[in-house]
Amino acid sequence: MLLEIYQKSKEHIIKHNEAHLVLITKILLGVFGFVPAFDRYFCSAFRDISKNQMGFRAVNKTSLKFIQDFYQANQQEIDELQQGLFVKDFKGSPTTLNYPKAKIIDMYGFQYGLNMPHKP
Template structure:
């Protein structure tokens, strides 16, 4: 991907702007209980996986050894639709440490996060209501993303402190 310029992402932007995905933009966790929304998430995931795999194939010009990183896909979805957390190193460490969800990006993990948010709704919502950008409240999945990312960061920081002594 580093060998490509920003134009490589234009088809992705066009797909994300498709009206059918509007329902995923800032979706409340409970919205994922609806099978049609789960299907839309799977559809956009499939599009992103197939598209970026093709790009990777063209760049490498050989069989790919590694699977596509879900970090890229989830960061795109968090940054554009706010519908899933960014499954990066710190977020994954955080959810695993707290035993909230699997560290793998899939529908099962998303539904585990949905259940977690619903169980803690009364604690999350008053905080979320105070957090906004340009008059728009943070999506619920952004709250999950920030919270577990912070847990993962602190785990990593503490590990470094212990290693240094």
């Protein structure tokens, strides 16, 4: 179902076969909270975590399965972080909504990728 939502979103938003991976995953993360944003840092991080067995250049069954496995391997820590992080309203005040688990994984991947040594 997630792949179908990705594809339908891409069809409605992207015109003329333009780049779509980062934009669509950021939209899906912000609207639904069920997939990390596949930006440069996240993808670099998860390529490294997978020991370059996966490219993380597309949202597909393989990349989603790896993220699922990553979550399951780190479930306790991710769940604990999620319970302590709350979405803020437009004034910056915390709401009663916890960050989605995909956002926790997204933040981890972004920070990991940001801290990676730059490769030529």
